[in-house]
Amino acid sequence: MSASEDRPGGRPSAFRALSTAVLDRDGTVLRWSRAAAELLGRSSEEVCGRPVRDLLDDVPCEAREDTRLPGGIPETGETRLRHRSGRTIDVTFRVTPLEGASEFVVVAVPTRRLTDVEQGMSFLESLFSQDRIAVSIHDTDLRIVRANLASEVFGVRPGPSPDRLRDVMSAQDAEGVEASLREVLETGVPLVGKHQRMRSSQGAWQRRSLSLSAFRLEDATGSPNGAAAVFTDSTEQDRSRRHVELLHRAAKRIGASLDVLQTAQDVLDALVPALGDVGWVELADAVFDGEEPPKLFGAGRWHLRRAAVAADPGPWPAALLQPLASCPPLPDGLIMRDLQRGRTVTGGLAEYPMGHVPELAPLFVPEHGHSFVASPLFARGLVLGVVAIWRAEQPDPFDQEEADLLEEIATRAALAVDNARRYTHEHHAAVALQQRLLPRATTDTPATETAGLYRPAGGGAEISGDWFDVVPLPSLRTALVVGDVVGRGLHATAMMGRLRTAVRTLADLELDPDELLTHLDDLVRQLEDEAPPGHRDTIGGTCLYAVYDPVTRCCTLASAGHPPPVLVHPDGTTEVLELSPGPPLGVGGMPFEATTVELEPGSVLALYTDGVIERADHDPARGLRRLVNALETFCRPDRPLDDLGRDLLADTSEAPPDDDIALLLARTRAIAPENTASWEFPTDPSEVATARETASRQLTAWGLDELAFTTELVVSELVTNAIRYAGGPVGLRLIRESVLVCEVSDPSSTQPRLRRARTTDEGGRGLFLVAQLTSRWGSRYGRRGKTIWTEQPLDTTADDLPELSPSALS
Structure with a gap:
């Protein structure tokens, strides 16, 4: 046979x-x-x-x-x-x-x-006798022909042999496995190591992760007659893998920002939903301001504020404490004291202290929340805050391994929060320093109405040396300054403060703009020589200095490597002023040249740093055209300069600029001709009386008779000194505005000197009298001599006049 x-x-x-x-x-x-x-x-x-x-x-x-x-x-x-x-x-x-x-x-x-048959039978019998490997053989209808599913993998209690996979796992999970087996039957392509989540049909435990491999079985003719499936428990491996991935994700996210709120949000974005469904980070109030929090003891008010929140799925529940809201006083207990000592705590709803306080439970317990884990943000012996994670949708409670995982992440997060807090503290100090160094944003003088705007780089994350200034000058004139120091940070801010102080000091000397920049350039070169060798390249900058005289309506400007200003005429037309820019400050060896332009009243002069015109495209010419077009669009005679400046810099609030921005807008004014009067006298001592009488008549015409006495004394002393020591002709000019200005000009460049005369001296009391009779006085030099000026407030009455001793008047 x-x-x-x-x-x-x-x-x-x-x-x-x-x-x-x-x-x-x-x-x-x-x-x-x-x-x-x-x-x-x-x-x-x-x-x-x-x-x-x-x-x-x-x-x-x-x-x-x-x-x-x-x-x-x-x-x-x-x-x-x-x-x-x-x-x-x-x-x-x-x-x-x-x-x-x-x-x-x-x-x-x-x-x-x-031998092959015997080994195959031995292998098959051994496979079916394993406890940690589950095997099932299915026919073409996916019914179970043979299996050892009552193993540790499935956790099924001993009983009758299962007929279908749904007898040992949930119907949803069984449907997924059978779909994979059906594909193997149809294609013959083996399935290797597919990840499969499984929930037991007998409720022995909640969830497990399985690794599924399957292959098709064939008869002697090569036709499929079933499929074999091999299941291995990969729950611990998947758990370890998820924890490693969570640690990696947390390490990558946390610490990437130096903003306290963003750092707190980065912590939650790494933890939710990887570790739980709902989470929040609460920080001490002091941390928000960059300060160290106080040490915590016992219950009561921790002075915490909810800094960041995260929920999955959906938005943050309205019932829970909302972002940036302050935490109410918290109850005492072992869990709260453990957190204060820097320990991580975990438990269920029954152990959660706020869950037992009716007014606190809705704020701290999410709907369906059943398990929590919380870890303090503990750094340098201080509790900076707390990170808490809840599970509501995820059924498994937190275990000790997950608590240790959160503690490790919270330790890293605490260092990141502390670094962000320290940066916030230093940044606030730097910003406060810079703000103190900048002048008032708006000024209103007889010469100009001004508005200054400053935008730090990076949306406030960085500080630099851009600045603007408005310096009131004698004779109702105003100096407009804008500058940009090389570099960023505190060094640039300190340099800006030194240059701004120097400009104000030089402006007090009433130097012409080109001469002022020459002195400023010398100062910068001296600072370069004093700096360490490695920092000399970081000292320097650009500056634009302009002086506007409302009497002559002339503006004199000089530039040290700075972009030219834009002039908006009263009719709305714009013009980029053509200047002859000198080299940037600190270069030296090249002169600065002043340019004088006449401005109509109501003109708007826009001075700016390069951050205004150099945006993301880094094209200054294109940026200047953009600024000119914006001025034509937004600048109107009745438009407040503050609003105009905000419109010009509107796009910087949406995208933080790469460089600092300083913008100074000045709307010019003019002194009416009828408020000025000027005369010229020859060098004859008898002309002193004539000058005194002329000034008195002009004050009477202006209705300022109450100032006649002091003004006659001032004119008498100044004209006498000019005729006696400087020669002629002698010029006299009176200006009536918010103050009464009296100017006496002569061709001499000799510096007037204030001194106290001795009792036996016959003279030397002139400037002393002038200083006593006026609110302030000074002198300035021009190309043809000097001018001594005085100012008197217009509301001065006889009772306000200074008391002078007989020796002073003699």
Whole structure:
């Protein structure tokens, strides 16, 4: 007998390897199967009637005389048969006597094939006996044919063999696995290591992570007849992987910002939903201002404020404490004291102290929240805040491993928050310093109405040395200044303060703009020489200095490498003033040149730093055109300068500028001609009386008779000194505005000096009298001599006049 024929293309049948023969008691072959003929290449005609020993290459080692078996062949054993070709074949055989006959059936199989079968059976039995590996064999309908699903992998209690996967896992999970098995059946492509979340159908535990591998089973013809699935528990591996990923994500996110609020939000973005469904970070009030928080002891008010929140899914619940809201007083307890000592705490709703206080529970316990973990932001012995995570949708409670994980992240977060707090403190100090160094944003003088605006780089994250200034000058004039120091940070801010002070000091000397910049350039070069070698390249800057005279309506400007100002005429037309810019401050070796332009009353002069015109495109020409167009659009005669400046810098509030921005807008005014009067006198001592009488008549015409006495004394002393010491002609000018200005000009450049005369001196009291009779006085130099000026308030009455001693008047 022989096995049936296999179908073409099919896999060899398990029975095809079996070869059979029938022997008589003497060992003669009586019948020979087709499989035996194929195995040895010998037909039945060649073998039948011959002793079986003729086919053996050797005698079985266990051969012995036994009347029950043919030719002394053992009942079972291994031997080597000779193929027709001469080669040998190792086989394993068994001899079985036929009942009621003197014949024996010999069944042989190649030893190699038998070993494969035995090893396969051993492997299969061992696989099905494993506790940590689950195996299921399914038919084409995905019913379970054989399985060991009652293992540690599935956590199923012993019972009847399951028929479908839904008997051991939730229907939703079973549907997902069966979909994967069905695809394997249809395509024949094995599935290896697919991640599968599983919930038990018996509720022994909540969730597990499985690794699913599957392959198709085929019959002898190669047709699919089922699928095998192998499940391994990867819960711990997935858990460890998620924790490592969470630590990596937290390390990447936390500390990337030096803003306290953003740092707190980065902490939550790393933790939610990776660790829980709802979370918040609360920081001490002092941290928001960059200060150190006080040490915490016991219950009561922790002075915390909710800095950041996160919820998944959906927006932040309205019932919970909202962002930036202050925390109410908190109850005392072991958990609260552990947090104050820097320890991480975890537990369920029953252990949460705020959950037992009716007025606090809605603020601190999310809906369906059942488990929490909280860790203090503990740095340098101080509790900067607390990070708390709740689980509501996620069913598993927090365990100690997750608490340790949060503690590790909170430790990193505490250092990041403390760094951000320190930066906030230093930044506030720097900003306060810079704000104190800048002048008032708006001024209103007889010469100009001004508005200054400053925007730090990076939306306030950086400080630099851009500045503007408005300096009131004698004779109702005004100096307009804008400058830009090289570099950023406190060094640039300090440099800006020094330059601004120097400009104000030089402006008090009433120097022409070009001469003032020359002195300022010398100062910068001196500062460069004093600086350490590595910092000399960071000292320097640009500056634009302009002086406007409301009497002459002339504005004189000089530039040290600074962008030109833009002039808006009263009719709305614009003009970029053509200046001859000198080199930046600190370069030296090149002169500065002043330019004088006449301005109509109501003109607007825009002075700015390069941050206004150099935006993201870094194209100054394009930025200047943009500024000119904006001035044409927004500048109107009745428009407040503050509003105009905000419109011009509107786009900087949306995208923080890369460079600091300083903008100074000045709307010019003019002194009416009828409020000024001027005369010229020859160098004759008798002209002093004439000058005194002329000034008195002009004050009477202006209705300022109450100032006549003091003004006559001032004019008398100044004109006398000019005629006596400087020569002529002598000029006298009176200006009436918010103050009465009296100017006496002469061709001399000798510096007038105030001194106290001795009792025996016949003179030397002139300037002393002038200083006593006026609110302030001074002198300035021009190209043709000097001018001594005085100011008197217009509301002065006789009672307000200073009391002068007889010796002073003598």
